[in-house]
Amino acid sequence: MEIVIQRFDPDVDTKPYLKSYEVDPEKFSGVMLLDALEHIKEQDPTLAFRRSCGGGVCGSDGMSINGRNGLACVTQLSALPNKVTLYPLPGMPVIRDLIVDLTRFYKQYESVKPWLVGAETVQDTERLQTKDERAKLDGLYECILCACCTTACPSFWWNPDDFAGPAALLWACRFIQDSRDVTQAERLQALEGLYALYRCRSIMNCTSVCPKSLNPAAAISEIRRDMVKTSFALDPAEDRSAVEHKGG
């Protein structure tokens, strides 16, 4: 099996180049692409890539695998063809080999205030949710911030500083949907305008590559629906609670 990897060390190379490595598929049957990369690194310690958990939890080994973004640690080697070509995640500056600079991605994440803003009144008890309220967060909270979705999104490639990107918008939706958060109206208002949310063209690349089977494109649609709902309400918070009450 041949694994071709884009190599680039800014201290040595003037431009990226492809380097080919041979891996014995028999020796690696039943293992993941990340294991093969570890093996290659033993032969060639100059190869650089990120990894941590090795089990699809930390989100650090996102890369382009035969043209499709994914995590090396959950990609079965046996599911890949005999020739595999690996590039760093697209649309991000390359630090070295398969390692990209995710500063812009984290700024997008920070821009949606990914934390709960509860009522200021101090209470002696936990802030409880009904089962239905809690269920609304399923499919939203599991994101591991691997950046596979955002770096697969053409709208992000074209507007990297203005479009929030699918991962950040999934997180925005997670907090807009949270019944304990008191800033839904502000969160929606912050996403108004031509770019932060509305640059999404529903191409669905994000959803098709997510290694956690999440659906950022659906989350973006959900935010749009919430915006429409609140735009007809004098008090968005009241409108929202009325809609939720009706729903059950």
Ligand code: SF4
């Ligand atoms: S659905 Fe929207 S966010 Fe997802 S890849 Fe397409 S344009 Fe990007």
Ligand code: SF4
């Ligand atoms: S939504 Fe999926 S692809 Fe996007 S950052 Fe989260 S886990 Fe990764």
Ligand code: FES
């Ligand atoms: S190494 Fe942690 S998600 Fe792959």
